[in-house]
Amino acid sequence: MGPPGLFYVLSKPTHPSLSEQTWNTWYTSEHMRDMVSIGLADLAIRYRNTNPSASWPYLAVYRLPDAAKLQDPAVMGAMAETSDLLPAPWKEVMAMELRAYALVQRFEGQVERPGRARELITVAMEPAEGEDAERDFDEWYRKQHLDMLSMCDGYCRTTRYKKLDDSTPRYIALHEYESTAYPPKEQLKLVTGTEWSKKVIGTAKVFDRDVWEYVSEYSKEGVDQKL
Structure with missing residues (x-):
């Protein structure tokens, strides 16, 4: 299996x-x-x-x-x-x-929200080269980024995956929000404006973001x- x-x-x-x-x-x-x-x-x-x-x-x-x-x-x-x-x-x-x-991580946030989210933001990324950069990428998600996202209005949950093959970008995060009105731009700016965020995103080989409605x-x- x-x-x-x-x-x-x-x-x-x-x-x-x-x-x-x-x-x-x-x-x-x-x-x-x-x-x-x-x-x-x-x-x-x-x-x-x-x-x-x-x-x-x-x-x-x-x-x-x-x-x-x-x-x-x-x-x-x-x-x-x-x-x-x-x-x-x-x-x-x-x-x-x-x-x-393949599944990497499920993150529910501070408050569990039942029901289907109406908006999906997908972020496909390929971190900077090297084991240290890849480890830093994973720790950024687990220790800072998702916690901060969960404090944004409308946030429901995130699920992270890694490709079964080696084609890039290998990683994708599926961020679910209550509607396409979220997250507020000023809140998202704070989340992506930390030094750690700027380092991970700024050095990523690929950063592809799309916004989808249910x-x-x-x-x-x-x-x-x-x-």
Whole structure:
């Protein structure tokens, strides 16, 4: 059995005869449910990029109880390839970027907040080179950054992951907030303005940040709803 993880899928429709509305209907009503029903994921959530000019307008995240199932032909081969809603097999009607991660850390903050957060901020980072820099990167998250973020208005929780392969950026943090009105800019400026924050972020090889709004979700019955 492999580690718990995350399947992270950036996507957009590309087929000329497929409307975005129909593609979204298929993704939400069929594909997400399929990913859960075949036993790959126990929770699937879709988001829309708040930046209308973003290269990837949509994100789907699938929580994996066992990340090794991504390499299991029996599991992956059980996925439906066609739909009455689509003009061709789904892999031919959309562009995708696929990333697979293992769980690093879950952080709930000072006050546990039930329910689904409406905003997701993803921060993909590649720390400066060297074991010392990587250790400092991890300690920054655990000893300062997440504690400070948790004091921002609207903060719900953070989940951190590391890629299963060595492609960069290897690390990603998923920060959940109550709505796209949060966090206030003045509070975020204080969080990222510490000397430790400026050191880690300033020396990072890659720092990619996106803001997403919640679209829909589907989960296996009875499972924890938190990423």
